[in-house]
Amino acid sequence: MNPKVPPVLYELAGLLMKNAAPDVPPPERASDLSLSALLLVVAAEMWDRGAAVLVEENRALRALLGEAGEDGDLRISALTVENERLRAGLIAAHAAAEAAGDTAREAAIWAELVASTERRRLSMAPV
Amino acid sequence: MTHPLEARVAAYIAGRMPLAEGVVEVSGLERISGGASRETYRFVARWNEGGYARERRMILRRDPPASLIDTERRVEFEAYRAFHGSAVPVPQMLWLEESPEALGHPFFIAEELAGFEASPQTLFAGGYDAVLPQVAERKWTILGEIAKADPIALGLDKVMAPPPLTSCWSRELDHWEALIDKDQAEPLPITRAAIRWLRAHPPPPAQKLSVVHGDFRTGNFLYDAAGEIHGVLDWEMAHLGDPLEDLAWSLQPIWTFGRGLAGGLVSQAEAAAIWARASGLAADPAALHWWILFNCVKGQGIWVGSAAAFNRGGNKAPIMVYPAWWLINAQDRAMLQVMGRL
Numbered sequence: 001m002n003p004k005v006p007p008v009l010y011e012l013a014g015l016l017m018k019n020a021a022p023d024v025p026p027p028e029r030a031s032d033l034s035l036s037a038l039l040l041v042v043a044a045e046m047w048d049r050g051a052a053v054l055v056e057e058n059r060a061l062r063a064l065l066g067e068a069g070e071d072g073d074l075r076i077s078a079l080t081v082e083n084e085r086l087r088a089g090l091i092a093a094h095a096a097a098e099a100a101g102d103t104a105r106e107a108a109i110w111a112e113l114v115a116s117t118e119r120r121r122l123s124m125a126p127v
Numbered sequence: 128m129t130h131p132l133e134a135r136v137a138a139y140i141a142g143r144m145p146l147a148e149g150v151v152e153v154s155g156l157e158r159i160s161g162g163a164s165r166e167t168y169r170f171v172a173r174w175n176e177g178g179y180a181r182e183r184r185m186i187l188r189r190d191p192p193a194s195l196i197d198t199e200r201r202v203e204f205e206a207y208r209a210f211h212g213s214a215v216p217v218p219q220m221l222w223l224e225e226s227p228e229a230l231g232h233p234f235f236i237a238e239e240l241a242g243f244e245a246s247p248q249t250l251f252a253g254g255y256d257a258v259l260p261q262v263a264e265r266k267w268t269i270l271g272e273i274a275k276a277d278p279i280a281l282g283l284d285k286v287m288a289p290p291p292l293t294s295c296w297s298r299e300l301d302h303w304e305a306l307i308d309k310d311q312a313e314p315l316p317i318t319r320a321a322i323r324w325l326r327a328h329p330p331p332p333a334q335k336l337s338v339v340h341g342d343f344r345t346g347n348f349l350y351d352a353a354g355e356i357h358g359v360l361d362w363e364m365a366h367l368g369d370p371l372e373d374l375a376w377s378l379q380p381i382w383t384f385g386r387g388l389a390g391g392l393v394s395q396a397e398a399a400a401i402w403a404r405a406s407g408l409a410a411d412p413a414a415l416h417w418w419i420l421f422n423c424v425k426g427q428g429i430w431v432g433s434a435a436a437f438n439r440g441g442n443k444a445p446i447m448v449y450p451a452w453w454l455i456n457a458q459d460r461a462m463l464q465v466m467g468r469l
């Protein structure tokens with residue numbers, strides 16, 4: 001997720017502390033707290049499946065790119081670094097497949113891209 | 128509770144109202160929720176003039192430290208001013224201040240159109256179901272009026288660069304691709320594939336040069352219980368270009384609000400037909416498809432831009448995170464839909 005979850009949670013913690021003070025104008029407090037609540041809901045939804053999504057996606061991307069290996073470090077930050085490396089590789093592979101007219105490879109890449117958005121989909125998303 | 132900005136706003140307004148006698152009072156200043164590109168406040172100004180007590184509700188739009196989209200407030204101010212009193216309802220602009228001296232950042236002040244709703248959530252909560260067709264009729268009729276207007280006659284070519292009709296598309300695509308290059312924090316394979324497709328299949332030249340509102344969607348207009356629209360807001364992305372660009376932004380899947388309808392209101396075909404009737408322009412399906420996909424890319428540019436403002440530390444407000452978390456994947460899915468992959 002972009003921005004990353006930890007800096008957002010740190011920021012929300014600071015915002016909650018700020019709004020605990022009695023002199024915050026009520027409309028600003030309402031806006032801060034309602035948006036913070038929505039962000040906490042999103043973070044909660046991604047908490048349980050975040051690492052699983054990245055491991056599954058990294059595995060699929062390595063298969064598409066013909067790479068061997070598995071994720072050793074299962075912290076989300078480490079999985080994300082590897083995911084970003086693999087997704088950059090996928091962009092290059094996709095452009096190369098288009099240039100070569102390799103429709104079978106293009107179809108395989110599109111299938112993974114569709115699967116990727118399904119993995120990352122939020123329950124409250126508009127699409 | 129008195130807001131710390133009230134005295135500064137009152138002092139500024141007093142300096143702009145030579146007919147005001149004595150002091151100008153500002154009260155009830157409060158920040159309006161949302162507003163990721165400008166801080167928006169409402170307040171009431173009271174003064175005496177010609178021996179009579181006067182009162183007016185006003186809106187202050189102030190630049191934040193860092194924004195979801197970086198735009199010139201003069202462009203927004205002049206766009207509002209150009210349409211005031213026309214078939215496109217907009218609030219009256221009062222003062223533009225480009226210096227940061229008075230309130231710490233540039234800002235403008237406008238009249239408040241009070242007593243109306245803007246929220247899509249309220250519109251779709253059930254109480255307005257009977258008037259949704261009327262809202263749709265007014266929404267795309269007004270957008271047609273914007274498309275029909277002559278930007279040169281409105282004087283907007285003085286603040287917005289007019290592109291050649293043949294390159295409206297490339298100017299916009301270049302602009303948003305450059306922003307994505309600058310702001311993306313992670314690779315975006317679907318967005319990159321969409322950009323490659325857009326460059327390989329350019330649309331025909333624009334039918335005419337139009338004012339493009341740039342963010343004409345449900346949520347950016349004021350409506351009432353009868354389904355009438357009283358004000359079109361948020362002109363900060365206004366520019367000159369292809370009129371189909373605006374229609375396509377209003378039709379891009381992100382703005383269906385999960386209802387499967389254009390703007391959450393009517394089918395895409397109905398919306399385009401209303402727009403075509405009002406504007407007298409054609410909504411060629413192939414060209415419109417290009418512009419809808421382009422607007423998906425533009426949307427992604429805005430969402431990653433809001434994340435970038437947070438990541439760089441320029442603006443740590445939760446409103447900068449919410450569009451990114453909520454919409455980046457949804458925008459990818461919208462692109463897949465438009466490209467026929469979902």
